[in-house]
Every structure is written in structure tokens, then in C-alpha cells.
Amino acid sequence: MIGLLGYAAFFLTIALSYAVMCLGLNLQWGFAGLFNVGVAGFVGVGAYAAALITAAPVAGRVGGFGLPIVAGWAGAMVASGLVAAVVGAITLRLRADYLAITTFGAATSLQLVALNAQGLTGGPFGIAFIPRPFGALAPHPLAFGLANLALVAVVTAGAYWLIARLTHGPWGRVLRALREDETAAVALGKPAARYRLQAFVIGCALMGLAGAMQAQFFGFIAPDNYLPTLTFQVWVMLILGGAGNHRGAVAGAVMVWALWAFSGSLFAVLLPPGLEARGAALRIVAIGVVLAVVLLLRPRGLIGERATVSRHLRA
Amino acid sequence: MIGQILVDGVTSGAMIGLGAIGLTLVYAILRFANFAHGEFASWGAYFTLLIATALAAAFGTGAPIGPLSFGWPVLMALPLGMVLTGGLALALDRVLFRPLRRHGAEIVLVIASFGASLSLRAALEFIFTDRPQYFSHGIAIALPIGLGLRATADQIGLLGAAIVLMGVMHAVMTRTRLGRAMRATSENPDLARLAGIDVAAVVRATWLIGGALAAAAGVFLGITVQIRPDMGFDLLLPLFAAAILGGIGSVPGALLGGLIIGLAEALAVPLVGAQYRAAVSFVILLAVLLVRPRGLFGVGRE
Amino acid sequence: MSAPALQVQDLVAGYEPGLPIVRGASIAVAPAEIVVLLGPNGAGKSTLAKAVAGLVPVSGGEVRLRGMPITALPAHLLPRRGLAFVPQTENVFPGLTVRETLDLAAAILPAAERPAQIAQMLALFPDLAEMPRRRAGALSGGQRQMLAIARALITRPAVLILDEPSAGLSPRLVGLILGKLAEIRAHGVAVLLVEQNVRAALAIADRAYVLVEGRPAHEGPAAALLDDPVVAALYLGGRRAA
Numbered sequence: 001m002i003g004l005l006g007y008a009a010f011f012l013t014i015a016l017s018y019a020v021m022c023l024g025l026n027l028q029w030g031f032a033g034l035f036n037v038g039v040a041g042f043v044g045v046g047a048y049a050a051a052l053i054t055a056a057p058v059a060g061r062v063g064g065f066g067l068p069i070v071a072g073w074a075g076a077m078v079a080s081g082l083v084a085a086v087v088g089a090i091t092l093r094l095r096a097d098y099l100a101i102t103t104f105g106a107a108t109s110l111q112l113v114a115l116n117a118q119g120l121t122g123g124p125f126g127i128a129f130i131p132r133p134f135g136a137l138a139p140h141p142l143a144f145g146l147a148n149l150a151l152v153a154v155v156t157a158g159a160y161w162l163i164a165r166l167t168h169g170p171w172g173r174v175l176r177a178l179r180e181d182e183t184a185a186v187a188l189g190k191p192a193a194r195y196r197l198q199a200f201v202i203g204c205a206l207m208g209l210a211g212a213m214q215a216q217f218f219g220f221i222a223p224d225n226y227l228p229t230l231t232f233q234v235w236v237m238l239i240l241g242g243a244g245n246h247r248g249a250v251a252g253a254v255m256v257w258a259l260w261a262f263s264g265s266l267f268a269v270l271l272p273p274g275l276e277a278r279g280a281a282l283r284i285v286a287i288g289v290v291l292a293v294v295l296l297l298r299p300r301g302l303i304g305e306r307a308t309v310s311r312h313l314r315a
Numbered sequence: 316m317i318g319q320i321l322v323d324g325v326t327s328g329a330m331i332g333l334g335a336i337g338l339t340l341v342y343a344i345l346r347f348a349n350f351a352h353g354e355f356a357s358w359g360a361y362f363t364l365l366i367a368t369a370l371a372a373a374f375g376t377g378a379p380i381g382p383l384s385f386g387w388p389v390l391m392a393l394p395l396g397m398v399l400t401g402g403l404a405l406a407l408d409r410v411l412f413r414p415l416r417r418h419g420a421e422i423v424l425v426i427a428s429f430g431a432s433l434s435l436r437a438a439l440e441f442i443f444t445d446r447p448q449y450f451s452h453g454i455a456i457a458l459p460i461g462l463g464l465r466a467t468a469d470q471i472g473l474l475g476a477a478i479v480l481m482g483v484m485h486a487v488m489t490r491t492r493l494g495r496a497m498r499a500t501s502e503n504p505d506l507a508r509l510a511g512i513d514v515a516a517v518v519r520a521t522w523l524i525g526g527a528l529a530a531a532a533g534v535f536l537g538i539t540v541q542i543r544p545d546m547g548f549d550l551l552l553p554l555f556a557a558a559i560l561g562g563i564g565s566v567p568g569a570l571l572g573g574l575i576i577g578l579a580e581a582l583a584v585p586l587v588g589a590q591y592r593a594a595v596s597f598v599i600l601l602a603v604l605l606v607r608p609r610g611l612f613g614v615g616r617e
Numbered sequence: 618m619s620a621p622a623l624q625v626q627d628l629v630a631g632y633e634p635g636l637p638i639v640r641g642a643s644i645a646v647a648p649a650e651i652v653v654l655l656g657p658n659g660a661g662k663s664t665l666a667k668a669v670a671g672l673v674p675v676s677g678g679e680v681r682l683r684g685m686p687i688t689a690l691p692a693h694l695l696p697r698r699g700l701a702f703v704p705q706t707e708n709v710f711p712g713l714t715v716r717e718t719l720d721l722a723a724a725i726l727p728a729a730e731r732p733a734q735i736a737q738m739l740a741l742f743p744d745l746a747e748m749p750r751r752r753a754g755a756l757s758g759g760q761r762q763m764l765a766i767a768r769a770l771i772t773r774p775a776v777l778i779l780d781e782p783s784a785g786l787s788p789r790l791v792g793l794i795l796g797k798l799a800e801i802r803a804h805g806v807a808v809l810l811v812e813q814n815v816r817a818a819l820a821i822a823d824r825a826y827v828l829v830e831g832r833p834a835h836e837g838p839a840a841a842l843l844d845d846p847v848v849a850a851l852y853l854g855g856r857r858a859a
Contacts, residue, residue: 029422035422035425037350037425037429090601090604090605091601091604094604094608096421096422097347097348097421097422097425098559098604098608100348100422100425101348101555101559101600102597102600102601102604104350104551104552104555105552105555105556105596105597105600105601106597108552108593108594108597109593109594109597112590112591112593112594113594115590116588116590116591228429228433228548229433231429232429232430232433235426235429236430239426277440277444277445278440278441278444281437281438281440281441282437282441283437284433284434284436284437285434285437285438285441287430287433287434288430288431288433288434288437289434291426291427291430292411292427292430292431292434295415295423295426295427295430296411296414296415492721492724495713495717495720495721495724496721496724498710498712498713499710499713499721502710502711502712502713503707503710505672505692505704506704506707506708506709506710507693507710508671508672508691508692508693509670509672509692509693509695509696509701509702509704509769510693510696510721510722510768511693511694511695511696511697511722511724511725511772512693512721513693514693565712612712
């Protein structure tokens with residue numbers, strides 16, 4: 001019973017950290033119409049920032065300030081936000097799918113840095129021994145799990161509240177107006193760019209926060225955690241949960257994480273040992289197919305997007 | 316040293332250019348960035364490997380041709396692999412992209428292509444595992460070829476093959492009815508219809524040709540480096556950079572863009588290390604988008 | 618009139634399904650006739666032309682070309698049937714040369730006829746004959762317009778539709794282009810013209826329709842409409858065309 005509770009706490013903690021990523025992406029896509037295909041990169045920036053700020057020093061690598069976890073999380077948001085500001089300043093004024101390519105490129109480049117800049121990020125081995133919240137409770141798994149869950153839940157609720165306030169207020173209304181009517185956006189000129197940049201930065205800061213939470217919870221991170229698969233997972237969560245809707249973002253995260261974890265266990269049970277890698281690959285194929293089917297069969301407007309292009313393209 | 320770098324850059328640039336042609340045409344005609352395009356290169360390499368292996372087993376000849384590292388089976392398998400990959404591209408469009416085009420916004424297509432890319436890559440990993448494979452296990456030695464340049468026989472052979480393919484493409488685009496129709500459609504699909512062009516047929520041809528050329532790029536990459544499920548995906552950022560640098564919709568642009576990217580990456584390796592090759596594409600991409608978003612030969616439809 | 622080359626009956630068309638811009642329009646154009654569509658902005662003149670050409674979805678009514686219904690046909694099959702459309706903007710392929718454009722457009726003709734047709738277009742537009750290798754994007758406004766018309770005309774259409782061919786051109790060029798249309802009419806082509814330049818258009822036209830809110834509200838011989846106070850009120854702010 002306790003084992004089940006412990007597992008549930010563990011599961012929910014991770015699901016909620018994804019929910020925070022989803023909230024950030026929802027702000028960017030659902031409200032500002034920004035197509036961020038580099039989610040994994042911004043999550044990674046936050047994770048590494050938090051790790052470097054809170055972990056103990058290690059020879060041959062920068063950082064290791066051993067600061068409290070709160071500082072790590074704050075630093076994570078700042079770091080992701082800064083990177084987002086730079087990327088956004090350069091690319092937000094371009095076509096939407098140029099943003100897709102550039103955020104993808106940014107994430108790829110960031111992952112390369114994480115993998116190779118041993119002096120900065122610990123290289124392929126990543127960073128270990130990241131202090132965990134309520135570390136003193138570690139010997140008591142259930143208490144530890146519940147405490148962490150409580151913490152993540154509080155943070156998620158806080159993020160939800162913040163985002164909801166922002167989007168239901170005047171700032172959010174401008175954002176939605178900009179998204180609905182391209183011409184208005186063009187007419188507004190500079191201020192429009194500023195709103196979009198703000199949405200982009202705030203969304204990425206949330207992703208960084210989520211990365212930090214995961215880093216502290218697991219205690220170690222490696223470049224392999226921040227691959228395009230992560231970006232894809234978050235997008236699937238947002239699509240299935242329903243973009244434009246904060247509750248949908250959270251629900252989607254929990255739902256898809258459940259699917260992911262469940263399929264992981266399923267494959268582990270079904271496949272003979274030694275085939276885990278192939279099983280993992282098959283799982284991704286299956287998820288991709290499921291997403292394709294959902295996209296093909298979904299009722300119009302599940303994502304809440306407007307059909308802009310391709311009206312006359314009947315090829 | 317610079318000689319080797321130049322040769323490396325030109326050879327990889329040719330591969331990137333070939334791979335970027337399909338990407339730029341689909342981008343211009345169908346107006347979406349196909350994140351799955353890199354997978355055509357990977358699948359092309361694996362298709363060709365399978366066929367070549369089968370041919371070698373059936374006919375007992377796998378011996379390398381002269382100084383090249385690969386033999387007749389690979390050479391015979393290449394066109395077949397290209398055709399199969401063209402078919403794969405067409406099938407992907409028919410099954411996934413075309414239905415989504417009817418009532419989806421562009422972003423749905425991009426997400427779908429991203430998912431397709433993941434699935435296609437994972438499928439390769441499932442079938443072949445991520446163990447690197449090779450067309451042959453011969454070691455390629457760089458030999459001096461004059462003018463202070465050094466190249467392996469493979470590089471020269473592949474560069475020659477790439478030039479032939481480019482020449483064929485150029486002839487098709489400038490002298491055939493299909494090529495003119497493709498150029499017209501990539502500039503203005505509605506006007507193309509008014510001129511009597513069956514845009515749906517042009518779209519099909521674009522997928523076939525783009526997929527086939529990407530497969531060739533994948534095979535070339537497989538010969539010079541290795542075959543892995545990730546190989547095409549690693550090529551994606553350089554492909555996008557080449558297509559945007561050259562100007563979306565322009566075939567000469569894609570080729571020239573590929574060449575520039577290949578050279579830039581090769582030149583950057585001594586400076587920043589081989590691991591950061593892909594980041595070079597990203598930097599160039601950003602530079603192009605900042606300075607001249609329509610690229611070198613872009614026929615801007617912005 | 619003799620059997621119309623183009624017959625539009627109660628056409629309903631628009632970009633959005635529930636929001637028709639063309640609301641039950643009926644017009645006809647006979648061979649060797651120039652008909653002008655006039656009307657205030659937003660009246661649906663361009664949309665009607667595009668709907669006939671297959672570029673705008675049609676939700677009601679019928680279009681007949683030489684008696685044959687073409688309403689549901691995809692746009693790219695219409696040139697083969699004998700209908701050609703010259704859009705107002707983006708009406709050439711910037712990256713293709715003059716010669717390539719003509720080759721492209723002539724591709725739907727039987728091979729034996731292509732050289733003659735290309736030669737005829739170059740004869741009709743001597744300016745284009747001087748620069749066959751020039752890219753369309755590098756042509757001047759007037760030359761581009763001529764190429765756009767040549768591109769449409771080369772297939773020997775029974776019906777030629779043009780959307781504001783005089784837009785953005787100097788008065789001299791407007792006269793030149795519209796004069797060419799008169800030449801084209803002499804060859805038996807039925808010409809349907811959407812125009813804002815009322816005076817110039819009515820000078821060469823045979824008949825005109827005045828569209829208001831998606832359907833023809835007024836119709837008559839061009840000469841009569843030149844003096845018609847209704848037309849004047851619609852366009853010229855009360856000022857009568859001289």
C-alpha cells in the first residue's frame with residue numbers, strides 16, 4: 001500500500017513538472033501563437049543552471065556554488081529567460097515556421113554544448129549529486145516522495161495561478177488579439193513584438209523552472225535528458241490536453257505521462273530482457289503513430305488553431 | 316591541411332545540397348517545414364544497405380571497385396534505394412500530410428512532421444538497433460590529387476556522382492516541362508493552376524524526387540562516415556540552413572547553400588572542434604535570417 | 618446575342634462557406650465581345666472573376682463555357698477547355714524567363730502548334746520579343762502585364778478574363794494594353810474585364826455590368842453607361858464622364 005502511494009507520489013511529481021512545461025508552452029502557442037520546437041533546450045538550460053548553482057564544486061567544471069535550492073530554481077528561470085530573450089529578439093519577427101526551425105536549432109546547439117563543454121556542463125556524464133529537496137527525508141521514501149510532491153504541487157499551482165492572472169488580464173487580451181488578427185499585429189508594429197517576446201520569455205522561464213525541479217528531484221542530469229523526444233512529449237501533452245486552455249495543459253501532461261509510463265511498463269513486461277533498447281524505440285514509434293492518428297481524426301478546433309494557409313491549396 | 320579541409324567541405328557540401336533540394340521544394344510548394352526530411356536520408360542509406368547486402372550475397376561479389384571502398388552491389392543498389400525512398404516520401408505525404416493539409420493550419424503539418432521524424436527514426440532503431448553499420452570495412456586513405464589537395468577515392472567518386480545528379484536535376488528543372496512546372500508551382504501555385512498545371516501531380520513528383528535525392532545524400536554520407544538511425548536527423552539542421560540560405564524554392568540555391576554550409580562546417584572544425592559542426596549551421600541560419608531572410612535566390616512570397 | 622461563350626447563372630461564391638461575396642450573379646459574354654464588370658470596391662467583381670476561373674469556392678449557381686458546364690471543374694483543367702484568367706497581382710512567375718513562361722503555358726497545346734502560338738504571342742507583343750531571356754521579375758510593370766496576358770492568351774482561349782489589367786500603369790500603357798484587348802477581340806475571343814478605370818474600359822468595351830453587393834444591378838451598352846448618371850454617381854462622385 002505504501003509502495004503504491006509512494007509510486008503514485010513519484011508519478012505525480014514528474015507529471016506535474018511536465019505540467020509546468022506545458023503551461024509555459026501553452027502560453028507561447030495557445031496565447032501568443034509562437035511555435036517553439038526547442039522546448040527541450042530551454043528545459044535543459046534551467047536544469048543545468050539549477051544544478052550548477054546548487055551542487056557542490058567539482059574539479060574541472062565551473063559552478064558548484066552549493067546554494068540553496070530556491071536560488072537554483074530562481075537561477076534556472078533567469079537563465080532560461082535570458083537565453084529565450086536572445087533567441088526571441090532575433091527570430092520572433094520572422095515567419096512562424098522560421099521560429100520553429102530556429103528554436104529547433106537553438107535546442108540542438110544547446111544540447112551540443114551540454115554534451116561537449118565538459119568544463120561547463122560535465123560533458124556526457126552530466127552533473128550528479130544535485131541536492132534534493134527534503135534531502136534529510138531520503139531514508140523514508142514515502143515521506144520523501146510526499147514532501148516532494150507537495151513542493152512540486154505548490155509550485156505548479158503557483159505557476160498556474162500566475163499564468164492565469166496574466167492571460168485573463170489586459171496583457172493576455174492584447175496577446176490573444178494579436179494572435180487572432182495578423183493585420184492588427186502588423187499595424188501595431190513594435191509593441192506587438194514586445195508582447196510576443198514577453199510571452200516567449202515567460203514561457204521559457206517556466207520550462208527552465210520545470211527542468212530545475214526535475215534536476216533536483218532526480219539528483220542527476222545528463223545531456224540525453226534534453227533531446228527532441230522531450231520537446232515532442234510536451235507538444236503531444238499540449239495537443240491532447242487542448243491548447244489555449246490552462247487546465248488542458250495540466251490535464252494533458254498528466255494524461256500523456258500516464259500513457260508514457262504505462263506503455264513503458266507494458267513494453268518492459270512484454271518484451272524479453274535484453275531488448276529494452278528496441279522496446280524503447282518501438283514505444284516511440286507507437287506514440288508517433290498515435291499522435292498522427294489523433295491529428296488526423298481530431299474534430300476541428302481541438303487545438304484551437306485557425307486554418308490560415310492552404311485555403312486554396314487542394315493538392 | 317587546408318587542402319583536406321576544402322575537399323571535406325566540398326564533398327559534405329554536395330551531400331547537404333542534394334538533401335536540401337527536396338526540402339526547399341516541399342517548403343515552397345506546400346509551405347511547411349518538413350522536419351521528417353532528414354529521415355529520408357537515413358532510410359535511403361538503410362534501404363541501399365539491405366539491397367546491396369542481398370545483391371552481394373546473391374552474386375557473391377562484394378569486392379570494392381578499384382580504389383573505391385565499395386563494390387558493384389552498392390552501385391546497383393543506389394538507384395533502387397533512391398526509388399524506394401521516393402516512394403516512402405510519397406507514401407508519407409499521402410497518409411499523413413495530404414489529409415492534414417485539407418483542414419489544418421501549417422503548424423499541424425510541422426508537428427506531424429516532427430512526430431513522423433521521431434517515429435521513422437525510432438523504427439530504424441527498432442529494426443536495426445543503433446549499432447553503426449558500414450557499406451564496407453575498407454579503410455579510406457587520403458591521397459594527394461594535386462594543387463595541394465588531398466582526397467580519398469571515395470570522396471572523388473562521390474563528388475563526381477553528386478555533380479552528375481546535380482547536372483541531371485539542373486537539366487530537368489530548366490529544360491523539361493516537369494521542371495518548369497515545378498519551378499512555377501514553387502513560386503505561385505495558384506498561377507500555376509491558371510496556366511494549366513496539375514499542381515497535385517507536381518506535388519507528387521516533388522516528394523518522389525526530393526526523397527530520392529535525400530536518399531542519395533544518405534548513401535553518400537553512409538559511405539564516407541557510417542550508417543546510423545540518427546544520421547539523417549543530424550543532417551536536418553544543415554539541410555534547413557542550406558535551404559534557407561539558398562532561398563526557399565530555389566534548387567540552385569539549395570545546392571549553393573549546401574556547398575557553403577559544408578565548407579563553413581569543415582573550416583570551423585579546426586577552430587571549434589568537430590563536435591560543434593552542427594552548431595555552425597545554426598549560426599549561419601541565424602545570420603541569414605537576420606541579414607537577408609529570403610536567402611540568395613529566394614523568390615520571396617512573404 | 619449569338620450563343621454566349623461564357624454564361625454565368627445565379628452564381629454564389631465566397632472564400633468562407635457561410636459568407637458569400639458573389640450573391641446570385643448572372644452575366645454573359647459573347648464571342649468577339651468585350652464586357653466590363655464595374656462596381657464600387659467590395660462589390661465582388663474580382664471575386665466573381667476568380668470564381669469563374671476556379672480560384673474561389675462556388676456554393677451555388679452555374680458557369681457554362683461554350684455551352685458546357687464548368688462550375689465544379691478544378692482550376693487547372695479550365696485552360697484546356699478554353700478559359701484563361703489573368704489575375705491582378707502576382708500574375709507572372711518572377712523566376713522564369715519570358716520564353717520559359719510562354720513554353721510553360723503552351724505546354725497544354727499539341728506539340729505541333731506550340732511554335733506557331735509562341736511566335737504569334739511575340740508578334741502581338743513586340744516588346745516581349747526583344748527580351749526572351751529576361752526573367753519576368755526583372756520586367757517593368759507594363760512588360761509584366763503584357764507577359765501575363767500573353768501567358769493566358771497563348772492557349773487560344775475562347776474566353777479571356779482579366780482582373781484590373783490597367784492597375785498601376787501609366788495612361789499611355791493603359792491605352793496600349795486596352796488597345797491590345799481590342800485586337801484580341803478581333804480574333805473572336807470573348808473578353809471579360811474587371812476594371813476600376815471606368816472611362817478607359819468603357820471606351821473599348823461593348824457592354825458593361827455594374828455590380829453592387831455581389832450581383833449585377835445595372836447593365837447596358839458601354840456607350841450608354843458612359844453617360845449614365847447612375848454609373849457616375851457610383852464612381853465619379855457625381856462628375857459626369859466627358
